[in-house]
Amino acid sequence: MVKINAENINLYTGVNATPKKTAEQTGTVVTFSGIHGLVKSQMEEKLNEFLLKEFAWFLALNSNRDFSISVNGIPIDFNDLVADQEELSFMHEDSQTTFTVRYVRWNQRLNNEPSRYYYINSEHKERWKEPTVIKNKGEQFYHSIFVKSLYFDAFSFQAAAEEKQEALIVGTRSDSQFRFLRKKLATILRIKRRPFLKVFAEKLISEYEEKNILPAVCHESLRKTLTTIYEMQPRIFTSLNLEQKKIMVGLLQILLESNNKNALPALLSSAIDLTPDEQSELEKLFY
Structure with missing residues (x-):
């Protein structure tokens, strides 16, 4: 058990405890005590709000892996932060490579996670993540793109200099399949973003007139x-x-x-x- 006291929040006890094998369900339990400024309902509300903005992307990413975060036994639902979502599939015809894409737009900015692509293998595990092509200019287009494919079971996401040695064994960014995928994803985001650009388009016209x-x-x-x-x-x-x-x-x-x-x-x-x-x-x- 790890304990933290508000009087010295950087001092932990129990961090060197030896893990023990158990037949019970694994997980982490966090208990707050000695908090007198908030009633239970206020504490739950603030925790839910924070945890959603902190972990909504993680719960969406692992929605097929039985991960959950609960507050007093009630699981938080990442869908409470979802403003729009769509799932679609497409195939790279030459290689018969199939990609399943889940687009999610969040109704608020996530705490520490920018808009990203998440590449997922056939076991529903994240292989890599990286920022999307959209640079948020204030239009509040907060989004995540989850891409699942057998193709990512054996794929090198490393720098191009390393690809030459691995290209014969695994997929790389220079593959026609990956270039096809990124082009498709860019088109999806461009279309989804367009309604958010109307205000900026009007500002452009005003600027050009002035x-x-x-x-x-x-x-x-x-x-x-x-x-x-x-x-x-x-x-x-x-x-x-x-x-x-x-x-x-x-x-x-x-x-x-x-x-x-x-x-x-x-x-x-x-x-x-x-x-x-x-x-x-x-x-x-x-x-």
Whole structure:
């Protein structure tokens, strides 16, 4: 048993105890005593809130492994923190590799876990995790992506320099299967994130108006085109200086006023993995 006292929270007793084999169910029990400032219901509420934000991702990751965290015998449910989720599967045709993907969007920021991809093997065990491609810019798009596949049973997540030696034995990041997967995941996140970018798209238009980047006479079609493109891929607008922004807006205006309106949808399709609905949306803007 490990004991901690509030008077010296960094001083532990029992940390050197020798583990003993037991036939009982394993786990960890944490007991709080001597707390007089909170009643039981308040303590439970605060603990539940903290534990959810701390371990919701872990419980979701291990939902098939019978892990649980309980407060006074009542398990906390990570779904209480879920705002949206979807499960889907897809296959890399050339290798017949199947991936099962679970997308989860959290209604609050997790305590110490950024938005990540979690790669899971056929035994439901995490093999690796890493940040997703989305850089949160304040849109509160907190998410986790759990990817399960037999493919990850024998996979090297190490640096590319080490892949050459292992490529003949296990899967690596340079595999066509993994590149296919990452492209699919990026598309899923781009689509899921889009509703959260509407406010930022409106701010972009306001900024372009204030800085006279938009022409004095600006048709609604140009505003709509800029907004739609930003929602589909905001990275197109990053790192542009004032002159580059004006050039981009000018080229869009020329396209909208020309007989080559279909050039932009085709150009965007070559740069972004657009869904059929997005392709249709762009086509409606230009026809």
